[in-house]
Amino acid sequence: MxxxxxxxxxxxxxxxxxxxxxxxxxxxxxxxxxxxxxxxxxxxxxxxxxxxxxxxxxxxxxxxxxxxxxxxxxxxxxxxxxxxxxxxxxxxxxxxxxxxxxxxxxxxxxxxxxxxxxxxxxxxxxxxxxxxxxxxxxxxxxxxxxxxxxxxxxxxxxxxxxxxxxxxxxxxxxxxxxxxxxxxxxxxxxxxxADNRAFDPIAFHCAHAAETTRCRVLFSGTLSRRNGVSTLLRAFSLASVSVPDLTLTILGEAVEPFASNLLSQLVFDPRIQIVGRVAHERVREYIDAADIGVIPTSNTPLTRVNLPTRIFEFGAARKPVICSELPGVQQYFSSSELAFCPPDDAMALAGAICELARDRERRRSLGESLHARCQQLxxxxxxxxxxxxxxxxxxxxxxxxxxxxx
Missing domain, CATH: 3.40.50.2000 (Glycogen Phosphorylase B;)
Incomplete structure (x- = not known):
C-alpha cells in the first residue's frame, strides 16, 4: 500500500x-x-x-x-x-x-x-x-x-x-x-x-448474462477506420449467414463521415444494436451482456504499437476476445489468451466469430485464460x-x- x-x-x-x-x-x-x-x-x-x-x-x-x-x-x-x-x-x-x-x-x-x-x-x-x-x-x-x-x-x-x-x-x-x-x-x-474491481462479475457479485440461444458480439470503441469498423460489419454480414442467431452491439461514437454513413444503413437491422457513446462506468453493463468481444483494429502505424484498453476490460470480465494480430498486442498476449486474426481481413474475422459462436466451451476457456493474464497485468x-x-x-x-x- x-x-x-x-x-x-x-x-x-x-x-x-x-x-x-x-x-x-x-x-x-x-x-x-x-x-x-x-x-x-x-x-x-x-x-x-x-x-x-x-x-x-x-x-x-x-x-x-x-x-x-x-x-x-x-x-x-x-x-x-x-x-x-x-x-x-x-x-x-x-x-x-x-x-x-x-x-x-x-x-x-x-x-x-x-x-x-x-x-x-x-x-x-x-x-x-x-x-x-x-x-x-x-x-x-x-x-x-x-x-x-x-x-x-x-x-x-x-x-x-x-x-x-x-x-x-x-x-x-x-x-x-x-x-x-x-x-x-x-x-x-x-x-x-482495467481496474478488475470494476469489471470482474465474480468479484462484484454481478449476475452473468442470462443464457439465451443467441450469441452476442460486442464492439466497444471509437468508430473509425483504424478501429476496423467496416471490416467488422462485413465480417458480421458473412458470419450471420452461417450463424443466424448472431447479434452485434456497437458501443461508441462515429467520428468519421464514412462511419456515420455505414451506421445509418444499419438502423433497421434487428440483429444490430447501435448504442452510441456511454459513460465509462456503464461500459461494464454491455460487457457483462456480451458473449464475445471483438477488437478488429486495422493495420496502421499507430495500431501497430498500441495495446487496446478494451482487452483488459473484456479480460477482467472473463469474456473471450477476437483481436487483430498486431505487434503491440502480441508483446503482452499469446494465442492461448486471445483469438487472433489478420487485420483488415473480413473473411478471417467472420471465421473466428463463427468458430467461437459455435463453441461455448472454447469461449469459456479463452475468457478464463485472458482473465488470468489480465490479473498478472x-x-x-x-x-x-x-x-x-x-x-x-x-x-x-x-x-x-x-x-x-x-
Missing amino acids: MDGIGHGMGVLLVLNKSYVQDPRAQREVSALVEAGYRTEVFCFADSAFPSPELPGVIFHVFPVTRCRSTLLRYACEYAAYAIWVSLLAIALRVRRRYHLMQVFLAPEALFLVCILPKLTGVRVVTDWMDLGSELYASKFTGPLTFFVLWLNRRLESIIVRLSDLIIFPNEGFREALLSRKLVVSRYCIVLNA SWESAKHFYLQSLQEVFHANPKMHDHQER
Whole structure:
C-alpha cells in the first residue's frame, strides 16, 4: 500500500481530452488522491456529460468540446486549449498550488504548456498516451500532414530531453522512439489495465448474462477506420449467414463521415444494436451482456504499437476476445489468451466469430485464460509503478531506473 505518500504535495494534470472520456486519467487521478496528493485537473468539456466531480480533486474545465474532423480544426482546438492551460497554470504556480505537472499526449505540442512551470522548479511528467507521428500518419493526408510530421519529430526530441519522467502505456511506444534514435532514460511502463474491481462479475457479485440461444458480439470503441469498423460489419454480414442467431452491439461514437454513413444503413437491422457513446462506468453493463468481444483494429502505424484498453476490460470480465494480430498486442498476449486474426481481413474475422459462436466451451476457456493474464497485468501493479515513479521524481533520485511491467 502507498496511501499517504503524497504528504499534501500538489500535482497538476493536463489531459488531452475530457475527463469522462479518459479512463486512464480517471484511474491515475484516483490513485493520486488515495496516496494523499493534492490534485488538480485541466480537461476539455464534454457536451454529452456533466462536468466531472470527485472528492479531493479540483477540476478546471475548458468550455469547448473537442470535434474530431480536419487537421486544421484539430490544431485550432488544441492551440486555444494550450493557451488557456498555460495562463491558468502560471497563475496557480504563483500561488504554489502544485509541485509536479503531468501532461497527457498527443498532441506533442501540448507539452509546451510545461515549459514556464519547469523554469520555476516544477517537475514535469509526460504521459504519452498516443504517439502523434503515428496518429497523424494514420488519420490525416495531404501536404500539411508532411509538415506536421516533421514538426512533431522535433517536438519529440524536446520532450525526451526536458521530461523528468516519461510514462508509456506499453513497451512498443519506447521502441518506436528508439527507432527514431531517441533514447529515453527515465521512464516507466503503466499499462492501460482495467481496474478488475470494476469489471470482474465474480468479484462484484454481478449476475452473468442470462443464457439465451443467441450469441452476442460486442464492439466497444471509437468508430473509425483504424478501429476496423467496416471490416467488422462485413465480417458480421458473412458470419450471420452461417450463424443466424448472431447479434452485434456497437458501443461508441462515429467520428468519421464514412462511419456515420455505414451506421445509418444499419438502423433497421434487428440483429444490430447501435448504442452510441456511454459513460465509462456503464461500459461494464454491455460487457457483462456480451458473449464475445471483438477488437478488429486495422493495420496502421499507430495500431501497430498500441495495446487496446478494451482487452483488459473484456479480460477482467472473463469474456473471450477476437483481436487483430498486431505487434503491440502480441508483446503482452499469446494465442492461448486471445483469438487472433489478420487485420483488415473480413473473411478471417467472420471465421473466428463463427468458430467461437459455435463453441461455448472454447469461449469459456479463452475468457478464463485472458482473465488470468489480465490479473498478472492488473491495475494494482500498474498503480504501484506509477506512484513509485512519481515519488522518485519528487525526490529527484539520480539513480532512478526504468520500471517495466511484463
